[in-house]
Structures are given as structure tokens and as C-alpha cells.
Amino acid sequence: MAWEYSEKTKRIFLDAVQGKPGTHLGEIEDADGVGQHGSIVCGDALKFTFRVRKNEDPLKDVIVEAKYLTFGCTSAIAASEALCALIEGHELTPIEALKIRNQDIVDYLEGLPQQKIHCSVMGAEALEAAVVDWAQKRGVDLAAQGVKLTGETADDDGRVVCKCFGITEPYLRRKIKELNLRTIDDIVSALKAGGMCGACRYAPGGLQDILNETWGTGEPAPTTVAAEPVADTGISQFQLFRKIEKVIDETIRPVLKGDGGDLDLVDIKGWTVYCALRGACAGCLGATRTLQLIVERTLKDQVDERLRVVPV
Amino acid sequence: MNAPRLIFADNNATTAVAPEVVAAMQPFFGPEYFNPSSMYEPALKVAGALKAARRTVAEFLGGAEPAEVVFTSCATESNNAAIFGVAAANPARRHILTSRVEHPAVLEVCREMQRRGWEVTYLPVDRQGQIATADFVRALRPDTLLVSLMHANNETGVVWPVADWARIAKETDREIVFHTDATQTAGKLPLDLAGEMQHVDLLSFSGHKMHAPKGVGALFVRRGTRLRPFLLGGHQESGRRGGTENVAFIVGLARACELAREHAADMERIARLRDGLEADILRTVTHVEVNGHGVERTPNTLNLACHFIEGESILYELMSHGICASTGSACSSGSLEPSHVLRAMDVPFTAMHGSVRLSFSAYTAEADVRRIAEVFPRVVADLRKLSPFWDQKHNRPRDDA
Numbered sequence: 256m257a258w259e260y261s262e263k264t265k266r267i268f269l270d271a272v273q274g275k276p277g278t279h280l281g282e283i284e285d286a287d288g289v290g291q292h293g294s295i296v297c298g299d300a301l302k303f304t305f306r307v308r309k310n311e312d313p314l315k316d317v318i319v320e321a322k323y324l325t326f327g328c329t330s331a332i333a334a335s336e337a338l339c340a341l342i343e344g345h346e347l348t349p350i351e352a353l354k355i356r357n358q359d360i361v362d363y364l365e366g367l368p369q370q371k372i373h374c375s376v377m378g379a380e381a382l383e384a385a386v387v388d389w390a391q392k393r394g395v396d397l398a399a400q401g402v403k404l405t406g407e408t409a410d411d412d413g414r415v416v417c418k419c420f421g422i423t424e425p426y427l428r429r430k431i432k433e434l435n436l437r438t439i440d441d442i443v444s445a446l447k448a449g450g451m452c453g454a455c456r457y458a459p460g461g462l463q464d465i466l467n468e469t470w471g472t473g474e475p476a477p478t479t480v481a482a483e484p485v486a487d488t489g490i491s492q493f494q495l496f497r498k499i500e501k502v503i504d505e506t507i508r509p510v511l512k513g514d515g516g517d518l519d520l521v522d523i524k525g526w527t528v529y530c531a532l533r534g535a536c537a538g539c540l541g542a543t544r545t546l547q548l549i550v551e552r553t554l555k556d557q558v559d560e561r562l563r564v565v566p567v
Numbered sequence: 568m569n570a571p572r573l574i575f576a577d578n579n580a581t582t583a584v585a586p587e588v589v590a591a592m593q594p595f596f597g598p599e600y601f602n603p604s605s606m607y608e609p610a611l612k613v614a615g616a617l618k619a620a621r622r623t624v625a626e627f628l629g630g631a632e633p634a635e636v637v638f639t640s641c642a643t644e645s646n647n648a649a650i651f652g653v654a655a656a657n658p659a660r661r662h663i664l665t666s667r668v669e670h671p672a673v674l675e676v677c678r679e680m681q682r683r684g685w686e687v688t689y690l691p692v693d694r695q696g697q698i699a700t701a702d703f704v705r706a707l708r709p710d711t712l713l714v715s716l717m718h719a720n721n722e723t724g725v726v727w728p729v730a731d732w733a734r735i736a737k738e739t740d741r742e743i744v745f746h747t748d749a750t751q752t753a754g755k756l757p758l759d760l761a762g763e764m765q766h767v768d769l770l771s772f773s774g775h776k777m778h779a780p781k782g783v784g785a786l787f788v789r790r791g792t793r794l795r796p797f798l799l800g801g802h803q804e805s806g807r808r809g810g811t812e813n814v815a816f817i818v819g820l821a822r823a824c825e826l827a828r829e830h831a832a833d834m835e836r837i838a839r840l841r842d843g844l845e846a847d848i849l850r851t852v853t854h855v856e857v858n859g860h861g862v863e864r865t866p867n868t869l870n871l872a873c874h875f876i877e878g879e880s881i882l883y884e885l886m887s888h889g890i891c892a893s894t895g896s897a898c899s900s901g902s903l904e905p906s907h908v909l910r911a912m913d914v915p916f917t918a919m920h921g922s923v924r925l926s927f928s929a930y931t932a933e934a935d936v937r938r939i940a941e942v943f944p945r946v947v948a949d950l951r952k953l954s955p956f957w958d959q960k961h962n963r964p965r966d967d968a
Contacts, residue, residue, distance in 0.1 A: 452805050453791070453805075454806035457652075457656040457793055457796075458795070463656065472658060519701075521701045522705050527738075529735070531700070565739065567700050567731075567735055
């Protein structure tokens, strides 16, 4: 699929590559903050630099100039340009600048194709790295200022696994161990990786493969409901089935027969009881509901609260 | 003598490409030849056509999301991708549940899974080609990975309640993946993946059974389904199926989906024609059975079993009258084995070899069906005259047959 960029993205890109006045291509010498993100291996990389108007109190430093060098596609360059435009001329301190998130870049560009969101993430990451650099140079303790880094700062080279969020393999491997992520759902919640298009979940070298390599394929997944043992009831499976049958025969069936219907017990697996309605009940629109209400409630009350009924 | 008008009554095998479909495809063999993945402006239009086609097919599937549609080369590929892909993504589970009457594109893949160490249950069918839901329930196991059951059978047209079975599977165990091969129902029966079929995870179908050309199909993959890509080597289809998109054919498939929706009422007409022909033949020909009689079938399919004569010769004689049909007889198949579907249905051997499948489409005219009704009894009578099992004098089967 060819990328569908907004008119603004296209214009910013063309202005930037043609070096029109007001664009920010370049590198500031002796910059006060330098941040990099991405690598040639990833397919895009951004070097972001800014200069501040220094104050006696470094916390009052204000960013006055921002430039970038970007190796990457149309949207990577436009996103870099957007980042600089959002920062420059707004009298922001570096810590204030950190509030700019990738979504701000996306909004500035009037949207990015879903698969290109990582270009905006790259901008936000490079900004964060540059602020960290500035803080070191100026002796500012970011943590003491209550600044929380998102943790993906500029040290991850390597293959991008999740393309939507631009998340790399080394980062994933580190975080999977660090946060004890065991399933794809864990990863999506913790890192967002795999949460957008989902294509990287089961692709070769994708999230499941990395999980398997980290934790091993291990024991077969615990079997669910269907085989759940009936160990803790104090009665054997056989006795449980007898009890279910007894309740159906003596309590449930007479009620259904009162309405001209009947019920077949098809199977019982673990706590799941499969029933089919016969006779007058079968044609009744409320048949499924009848089963759920009467049969399940009665079985729960008279046999075990854990029983479920599946109409078949 | 002029050759008789061709009556094509083999639409379960393939269909004529609709002229509207050809017209929709035309630009992509001409000026719109660009690769939809390319960056330059002209390619954008091709990418746009691809995107529109995906949306159309998603709508055709009853409100699926466009991202849930993966274009493939055919239903066979879709079936392979579904079964191998689910197995590869869920290595902990080892049991597959399918039926004895699936199309070889499912059956052979399941046999291959058995060779690779998976366990496969092949559900039996009754005399009408149906599966007892109780059998289905009992066959579900704690380690069941995948259920693959066809929506309708290609030989008999018998339709299965897959929406209901999918629900039962999911209510038993959410981890079970439910696949259905809907090649014979797409374009004939409504597919409602957002509604009634909401528990179906994977659905295969093909273009050339619904007036698109051969060489294009699709696999519906419900969001969140664990599936490892089958065809590696490209970012296309969100990485789920590598290979430059067959844009012209995909656009053709989408057009065919639109036509199927527009002409949904046509299926009622076809069902009436089929039912009329069935009644005619049962009235005019003795010792003939309808396979799948009395149960829900696709509206276009009539599978007849004629005792004491052989299907291939029936076809041959029908052809001499300009009628194209197919048979489940052994002689017609490469393996010299009679149809696995009819065997599973326990059709008597005397009739199995005399099975004939007539299948219609929107292009079938009433006159075509009348002609079949007229010719068919003559063909059967002609062949029975040659049959060693037929008592010529009394025009009935021989007592020792």
C-alpha cells in the first residue's frame, strides 16, 4: 500500500528537503542537548540538537533553536521538522519540551498512516534523549524534578519488531525479562507492541517467537474449562454426573414437560453441561433463554455453583 | 447439424466470469499497472483500488473489518494457510476436529497434520450428509486446537449450521479456533460474520465459484486470531501473506461480491428451478435418489444417484446434448475411487457410481433446466438398456442385481 500522507506532511517534507527558509534541517554546533534515535539498520535514524538561552538557574534555560538530521522516509523527515517547529519559538524549558509526545507530532502533521506512527515516536524519543543530554551537561537531576522517562531512550539499535510503534527486538527482549511479560497480551498492555495491527504477533521472529525464545515453549498451555478436573468437590466425576442427571430428571424435566417440551442431556465436560431442547420448546424463540435460566439456575442451586449450561 | 447450445450445469466446479467483473479488471491490465506498494503518485490510485476492494469484500462478509480480509490465490491456499497457520501459532494444542466429507483442500491438509504428529478426528455424517451436533460436542477435547468444518458441501450442497457449532466451540473453550470453508456458500447464502457467524474465526472462499476469475480467493481472519503466516516474503496483507497483490483479480473478486449482493434474489429463482427439476426427475425416472434430500442445501445444487448405471457415461451422453455436469463416480476421478463424500454418506454402491451433480448459477435460464429435465430421463433409459443389472423386459432392476 502506498502511503497516504496528509497535504501538510507532503508540503513540510518538500519544504524541508528543498531547504526553504524556516525549516530546521541541520545540526547545531556545540549544542546544549543532543539526542539520537533509530539506526541505519532500522531504516530510519534521527539526530536532534537544540540550543538554550542559559539562565543562572539551569531549570530556567529556554530552548531557542532546534535542528535535526534525519535518515528516513517522507514521514520521518516531516516528523522531525514538526518536532522542531513545535519546540522552537515557544519559550519552552527542556523539561517543558518533554511534554511533547508523539501524538502532538502526528496532530501537527494532520495525521500519519498507521504504519508510520513510529516516525513520530522516533521524534519523541530523540527529544527525550536530547533533554537527558542537556540535563547531564547542566547538572540537572531529572528524577528529582519529577521527570519520568519513558525508558526507550536512544540506546536501542536493532530490528524493528512492532512496526506500528517502532519497537525493536533488543528493547523487547530486555523489557520482557524486566517486567516478566509472559504472553502477547502482557506485551501489548506493557509496551503497546503488537497492539495496533497485530501483524508482528505470530510472524516469524515476532512477539510469540521472542517470548518462546525467552521463556521456552514450556509445558503445554493449561487446558481450560473442558478438562477442568472435578477434584475439589469431594465427590467423584461419576457421582457428579449422577447428581446432574438426577436433578434434570426430577426437577427440570417436569417443569419443561409442563410446557410440552423436553430436554436431552448431550454431554458433560468438566463443569460444562450440554443440553438440547426437544419437542415444543425447540421451536420456541425463548428456548435458549429457557435453558439458560431454568436449567443453569437449577443445576447451580442444587448441584454446584460452578456448572454452566451450553445449549446445543 | 448444429452443435446444441451449451448448457453449463457445473457451477460448483467453476463459474463464467461476469462481464461486469471483466470490465472492472480491465484498467489494471492497462494503464493501472503499478505496484500498489510503490511510493509515486500513480501507484496511489492502484493502492486505492486495492483498499476499496478490501472494504467491499469486508462488507460482503457481513460487516467484517477490512483489516480482517486477507487476499489469497484461491480457497485451497486459504484453507492451507488457515490450518497450517493456526497449528504453527499454537504449538501446545495437538487436536484438530474436521469431517469426513471436507474438500480435499482441508482433508489432505489434515492428513498431513496427522503425519506431523497432530491428532485429527474426522466426524462421520448420516445418510443425508449431516453431522449430529451431539457428535460434534462429544468430539471437542481439552487439547482441541482447531475445528475445520465446511459451510456447505461441494458435491451435495448440504449446508451445516457452522454458526451454531462455532458458538458451542467458543462456549466450551475460547482458545479453540473455528475455521469454515465457505467456498460453496459465498455468493449463494448470506455470510454474516459480524452477526450470526460472530464466533467463526477463519473463513475461506474463492472467486471463481461466484463469477470472478480463477486465481483469487480470500481468507477472513478475525482480529486477534492466532495465525502464523503461510506465505513469507513480504509486508503485503499486513505481513499475513507475502507477495505483490494480484490487484486486477482482487478488484474482480470485489466486483463479484457486489454483484452477488445485488443479485441475492436470483438465488430464490435458482432454488425454484432446482426444486422443479428435482421433482420432474423423481417423477420420470425410477430408482433414482437425491443425495442430501430433505435437508438444507445450497439453492443451486442437485446431486442425483442413479442406480445401475455409471456416472461417467451419463456425463458423456449429457455432453452430447450440450449439457455440462459432473459425477462422483470412480471412473471420472484420477484415483479410480468413488466420491469420499458419497461413501461417507453410505450411498449404496449400486448408486454411488451413478451419481451426477447438476449445479446452477445466476446465468442458468429456465429453458436450460427444462432441457435437462427432458434429456435426463432419456439418458438414464439409454444407459439402463446397456446395463447388465437391468431387466430389459420389465424395465426394472434384475432380481439378482
